[in-house]
Amino acid sequence: MAGPRRPQLRNGTLHADLCVIGAGSGGLSVAAGAAQMGASVVLVERGRMGGECLNTGCVPSKALLAAAAAAQAARGAHRFGLDVPEPQVEFARVRAHLREVIAALAPQDSAERFEALGCTVIRAAAAFTGPREAVAGGQPIRARRFVLATGSRAAIPPIPGLAALPFLTNETLFDLAERPAHLLVLGGGPVGVEMALAFRRLGSAVTLLERASLLPREEPEAAALIRAALRREGVAVEEGAAVAAANPGPEGEGVELEFDQDGLRRSLRGSHLLVATGRRPNTEGLGLELAGIAHTPRGVTVDGRMRTTNRRVFALGDVAGGPLYTHAAGAQAGVVLRNALLGLPATRDDRAMPRVTFTDPELAQVGMTEAEARKAGEAVTVLCEPLAHNDRAVAERAPEGLAKIVLGGAGRVLGATLVAPRAGEMIGLWALAVQQGLRIGAVARLVLPYPTLSEISKRAAARFYTPALFGPRTRGLVGLLQRLLP
Structure with missing residues (x-):
């Protein structure tokens, strides 16, 4: 079996099929996919491999929330007849927990792994020197395609002092x-x-x-x-x-x-x-003007295929504007790979892009909100189901929450919001419904296991049929049939 194709150094310039600038989640997805598909790849990162998500974003924040949830579970144990002392928080050990989680995931994003895949990894800042050339750490790079995945950083408001x-x-x-x-x-x-x-x-x-x-x-x-x-x-x-x-x-x-x-x-x-x-995109120092790449304070300007105004350069993730989620960058990476390597006219589709706020309960949303649907001129129907009617939520003493489903004409699912423990684990059903343009009956007919929190979705969907199913016409029809049927 042939080994991976690697970038070649010719006359002092590194030549590659693809140069990815930024080794956060989106850039790593493109680099790994391209290398495994047979392209020669240069991967450039000026900071820590894994970017914000691994080092200062999703991973440490969720590890911190897990530690906090454990402390809160101890405080709430009395609700279940358990006497547990007030937890003693040793913050140094909590911090060590965060480091251990990051360290456990870091090998997947490491330079060593990507070198093993065939990428040439350069740990330095990169800047364009022309439409098809860049330099990183003093090394000139010429690639058939470039991908910008430099992410974003915290936006600091102009507050005096x-x-x-x-x-x-x-x-x-x-x-x-x-x-x-x-x-x-x-x-x-x-x-x-x-x-x-x-x-x-x-x-x-x-x-x-x-x-x-x-x-x-x-x-x-x-x-x-x-x-x-x-x-x-x-x-x-x-x-x-x-x-x-x-x-x-x-x-x-x-x-x-x-x-x-x-x-x-x-x-x-x-x-x-x-x-x-909020966040602001990392566009400074990239030499975008030299490469003919348009950008605004919101980020690099891209079309539906994630191409910049320089058609040889793609951009994805936070640097390309919203939505600012790791999973959005991952989805965009697939669009970039199909366009840059295969020449397929793949386009992004954000209609079914879910988001989750990891509070307790969690808040998960996908598609349109009610206000967005009405603004778009849809014939809106709203279904609401309180979590307090869910047996599993009652058993776990966590009844605060809801499911709110937004429908368009003919019961087509436009959006959904869930507030519940582990709502982020349940929003996928509604993401599929929005993505596939399903009608609400597809969810209403589902058989879901009892007792689970996910039943709130089926109960919410069933509300669409409640007025007709239990209305006077149905009662009259059932009464007639009972007299006529043998």
């Missing part, structure tokens, strides 16, 4: 040596609410400040359940709070935020500040 403070972002949060006494979280999106919950459960006082409303992209009913869950666990949630200034705390200890809320100026002190107000 903030830049002078030692604030935290996701890039520094997981390096904390000690548990914050009082963590201020700026931003009420998924990262903000997840980390607010995690640190509260690990023993920190937590105040979350959001300029508008919590989780503004989500269905209002779903966001309200998450808001209530946070407050129930002791997170102070301040919505409509526009931060006007950031200052050092007394004697230089901690931070103090001044914010306007309900027409009043208020101030709040904390030991630490986490800024979670």
Whole structure:
């Protein structure tokens, strides 16, 4: 069996079929796929292999949430007749847990693995020097196709005084040596609410400040359940709070935020500040102009095939704008591979792109929200089913949640929102329904195991037929048939 095709050095320039700039989740997916399909690949990464997801994003945040959930489970054991002492959180061991999880997953993303696949890995920053050339670590590279997968970083709002403070972002949060006494979280999106919950459960006082409303992209009913869950666990949630200034705390200890809320100026002190107000794409220093690649503050401009304005260069993941999810970058990697290597006109399809906020309960969504469907002019029908009617949820004493399904004409599934424990594990059914354009009857006819949380989806779907099935016409028909049938 022939070995992998490798890039060739000719006259000082490294020649390859494909050069991938950025070794985060999207870039690694393209590089691995291309190498295994027989292409010669150069993979360039200036930072840590695995990018944000492995090192400062999805992986450590979910490991932290798992530790926090274990602590909360001990506190709630009395509901089941169990007496468990208050957990003693040793933050250094929690941090070690995060490191162990990252280390366990790191080999899959390592330079050694990709070298073994046949890639040439260059650990340096890259920049274009022309439409078909780039340089990384002093090494000129010429490739038939390039892929930009440089990701994003935390967007820092222009708040007076903030830049002078030692604030935290996701890039520094997981390096904390000690548990914050009082963590201020700026931003009420998924990262903000997840980390607010995690640190509260690990023993920190937590105040979350959001300029508008919590989780503004989500269905209002779903966001309200998450808001209530946070407050129930002791997170102070301040919505409509526009931060006007950031200052050092007394004697230089901690931070103090001044914010306007309900027409009043208020101030709040904390030991630490986490800024979670969005992301900005990593486009600086790439020489995009030299390569003829258009970009905006939202990222590199791409078409449906993930091609930039330089048709030899593709971009995917956070640097190409939304949606900013690891699984979105993975899906886009498949589009890039089919276009760049096989010449197939594959296009992206974000209609069925799910998202999950990993709170407790989790909030999972796919497709259109009710407001989006109405704005699009759809003939909207909404089905709602409370989790309190689900036997498994009652047995586990976790009845707070719902399923909200948005339908278009003829009962076609347009979108779904689930709020429930492990909702992220259940949203796949609705992602399939949206992707395939299924009607609600396909879900209503499913037979699901009892007792499971997933039954909430079938019960919600069945609501579409309830008015007709149990209405007066059906009752009249059944009464007539009972008189006529032998």
